Amino acid sequence: MRSAFISTVKLVHWIRQRLEHLAGAPMLAMALAVAVGSLGVAEAAVRSSLRHQSRPRHIALAALTQPPHLQPALPLGPEWEGIDIDGDGAPDFANPTGGPPRGHDAYGYGYFHAVRDGGEREHEGVDYDSRPGQTVVAPISGYVARIGYAYPGNLQLRYVQIDNPALKLEARVFYVRPDVRVGQSVALGRPIGTALSLQSRYPGITNHVHLELDERGRHIDAQSVILARGGDSSFMAAMN
Numbered sequence: 001m002r003s004a005f006i007s008t009v010k011l012v013h014w015i016r017q018r019l020e021h022l023a024g025a026p027m028l029a030m031a032l033a034v035a036v037g038s039l040g041v042a043e044a045a046v047r048s049s050l051r052h053q054s055r056p057r058h059i060a061l062a063a064l065t066q067p068p069h070l071q072p073a074l075p076l077g078p079e080w081e082g083i084d085i086d087g088d089g090a091p092d093f094a095n096p097t098g099g100p101p102r103g104h105d106a107y108g109y110g111y112f113h114a115v116r117d118g119g120e121r122e123h124e125g126v127d128y129d130s131r132p133g134q135t136v137v138a139p140i141s142g143y144v145a146r147i148g149y150a151y152p153g154n155l156q157l158r159y160v161q162i163d164n165p166a167l168k169l170e171a172r173v174f175y176v177r178p179d180v181r182v183g184q185s186v187a188l189g190r191p192i193g194t195a196l197s198l199q200s201r202y203p204g205i206t207n208h209v210h211l212e213l214d215e216r217g218r219h220i221d222a223q224s225v226i227l228a229r230g231g232d233s234s235f236m237a238a239m240n
């Protein structure tokens with residue numbers, strides 16, 4: 001019993017140390033109270049053979065009490081929200097990977113109209129960071145109008161084109177292994193394929209999905225319609 005008490009004290013001390021890095025004193029006091037409350041709940045739950053499971057508290061407890069090296073990686077970057085262009089109150093765009101627009105690497109930036117080929121041309125899409133193997137989702141709703149190849153002679157790096165005639169939108173999502181067929185309808189944010197590694201073609205590049213969006217036949221900047229939730233302007237400014 002005594003050793004259990006000591007370990008709880010240690011745990012609270014450790015939580016306090018971590019929280020001090022993250023929050024000011026009032027927040028610390030509140031968070032600590034919540035954490036200690038969760039500990040009490042967890043211990044009681046163990047003693048009563050998990051009679052009264054409290055799932056949210058268990059999750060909070062796990063997040064707070066796992067040693068740093070065992071903590072799951074926190075989701076990186078902001079969440080994303082598409083704008084509503086048809087006024088139905090629902091988003092009409094989605095981030096295809098959930099990752100941020102590609103920052104600078106040896107091949108340039110990933111934002112719309114970034115310089116390419118030493119100024120010979122402009123980047124006509126927005127690159128969203130990806131992990132090879134991750135699911136890629138439909139950035140717009142519509143139907144699969146085309147599945148093509150990104151580069152002549154390369155049968156691996158393909159793109160999926162989704163057309164939405166009602167919204168006069170087209171989206172081409174590059175560097176995916178498609179899980180959809182031409183003619184198939186796709187809903188916004190639903191899986192269309194798997195992200196691929198670009199390392200064999202562009203060694204050292206940040207893996208990404210290249211998204212080209214057209215509205216009424218003209219390229220538009222995906223970053224103008226897929227926004228960082230919460231308006232993290234410092235993050236967006238860094239990208240540009």
Ligand SMILES: [Zn+2]
Nearest residue numbers: 125126127210
């Ligand atoms: Zn690109």
